[in-house]
Amino acid sequence: MTCIVEAAQVEIRHANGLKTIVNCLNSNDPVMVQTTLVTIRNLSISDENEKLLVALGALRPVVALLDSENQAIRRDSVKALRNLAYSGKYLSAADVTLTKHTAESKAEVRALGGLPSLLNCLRSDELEIKRSAMRALSVLSISRMCICRFYM
Numbered sequence: 001m002t003c004i005v006e007a008a009q010v011e012i013r014h015a016n017g018l019k020t021i022v023n024c025l026n027s028n029d030p031v032m033v034q035t036t037l038v039t040i041r042n043l044s045i046s047d048e049n050e051k052l053l054v055a056l057g058a059l060r061p062v063v064a065l066l067d068s069e070n071q072a073i074r075r076d077s078v079k080a081l082r083n084l085a086y087s088g089k090y091l092s093a094a095d096v097t098l099t100k101h102t103a104e105s106k107a108e109v110r111a112l113g114g115l116p117s118l119l120n121c122l123r124s125d126e127l128e129i130k131r132s133a134m135r136a137l138s139v140l141s142i143s144r145m146c147i148c149r150f151y152m
Contacts, residue, residue, distance in 0.1 A: 018043070018052050025061035030070050037065065037076035044083040054084055059108050066117035075129045078121055082136035085109055106140055115140070 021043070024036040040058060044050040062084060065077035085105050109115070118140075121133035 018049065019056050022053060022056045022058045022061070025058070025065070030073060033065065034070075034072050034076055037062070037073065037080045041076065041080040041083050044080065050084060050086075054105050054108070059084055059105065059114075060112055063109060063112040063114040063117060066114065066121060071124070071126050071129065074121065074124070075126065075132060078118065078129060078132040078136055081109065081114065081118075082132065082139050085136065086139045109140060 021036060021039055024032055025040075027033050027036070040053060040062070044053055059081075062077050062081050065073055066081065068074045068077065086102070115137075118133045118137050121129050124130055124133075
């Protein structure tokens with residue numbers, strides 16, 4: 001199954017499908033937006049896809065959707081953001097090495113106002129949104145400057 005999924009992700013990349021997927025985040029159809037967020041979350045598990053999605057501008061609409069009134073969109077935007085902010089191969093829990101790209105993605109999340117929006121998600125009535133926001137904040141805090149700079 002994993003080989004099939006990886007092959008499909010390669011085909012999507014080669015067909016320039018990631019750009020189309022990112023563009024779907026601007027749809028007025030909430031079902032389309034939610035489906036797109038789930039797709040981005042799943043595709044961004046691959047480091048190569050994650051880098052391309054960020055380069056294609058996926059972070060801006062995903063961060064904006066963190067403040068959606070639609071709880072499903074809000075939940076899935078938090079999960080997609082977590083995956084988009086997490087990349088690079090970590091050697092171990094004790095020896096974390098961040099790629100330049102990862103640091104840039106995290107800085108972009110900060111610049112786009114992602115941290116206050118994620119912190120606001122912690123006030124949600126939906127437990128899954130709270131959990132996902134905590135996970136995203138955890139991923140962002142790995143660089144040691146994301147959360148600290150928010151409070152400075």
